[in-house]
Amino acid sequence: MLADNLKNSTVPAALEAWDPQALLNGVIAHGETTLWVEPSKIAAVCAYLKSEWQFNRLSGVTAIDRFPMEPRFEVVYLLHSIPRNERLKLKAALPGDHPEIESVCGVWEGANWYEREVFDLFGVRFLSHPDLRRIMMPDYWEGHPLRRDFPVHGHKYSYQND
Numbered sequence: 001m002l003a004d005n006l007k008n009s010t011v012p013a014a015l016e017a018w019d020p021q022a023l024l025n026g027v028i029a030h031g032e033t034t035l036w037v038e039p040s041k042i043a044a045v046c047a048y049l050k051s052e053w054q055f056n057r058l059s060g061v062t063a064i065d066r067f068p069m070e071p072r073f074e075v076v077y078l079l080h081s082i083p084r085n086e087r088l089k090l091k092a093a094l095p096g097d098h099p100e101i102e103s104v105c106g107v108w109e110g111a112n113w114y115e116r117e118v119f120d121l122f123g124v125r126f127l128s129h130p131d132l133r134r135i136m137m138p139d140y141w142e143g144h145p146l147r148r149d150f151p152v153h154g155h156k157y158s159y160q161n162d
Contacts, residue, residue: 061114067148
C-alpha cells in the first residue's frame with residue numbers, strides 16, 4: 001500500500017494500479033521518488049516503466065550491504081526518462097549471503113556491465129544475465145570486496161605473476 005503522498009504522484013499510482021503486489025513501499029524525499037519493489041517482479045516493473053512511462057535510460061545499478069541486518073542487500077536501479085525529464089529510484093531488498101534477482105538486461109542492454117559490477121563487488125547473482133562474470137577483480141579473486149564482512153585489510157595476493 002502506497003503512502004498518500006505517493007498516491008498523488010503519477011508514476012507510483014499508475015504502477016500500483018498496474019500491479020498492486022509489485023510495490024512494497026515508497027518515499028518522496030528531497031524531490032526524489034524511491035520505490036521499493038518486490039524482488040521477483042523487478043524485470044516486469046522495469047519493462048512496464050520503460051514501455052509505458054518512457055524510462056528509456058538506466059543510469060546505474062548498484063547495491064548496498066546492510067550486514068548484519070536482514071534483508072542484507074538492497075539492489076538499487078537509477079532510472080531516467082529523457083523525454084519526460086524525470087528520474088526514479090527503484091530498490092529491491094534481498095536476504096542472505098547468496099542474493100539473487102532477475103536481470104534487467106532484457107529491458108536495457110546497458111544493464112549488462114552495471115550488473116556484472118554488482119556481481120563482482122557484492123556477490124549479487126543476476127538470473128538470466130547473458131554473461132555474468134567478474135568485470136573488475138581478477139578471475140582468481142576470492143570474495144566480494146564491497147561486502148561489509150570482507151576483511152578491511154583485504155586478502156593477501158601476490159601480483160608478481162600479473
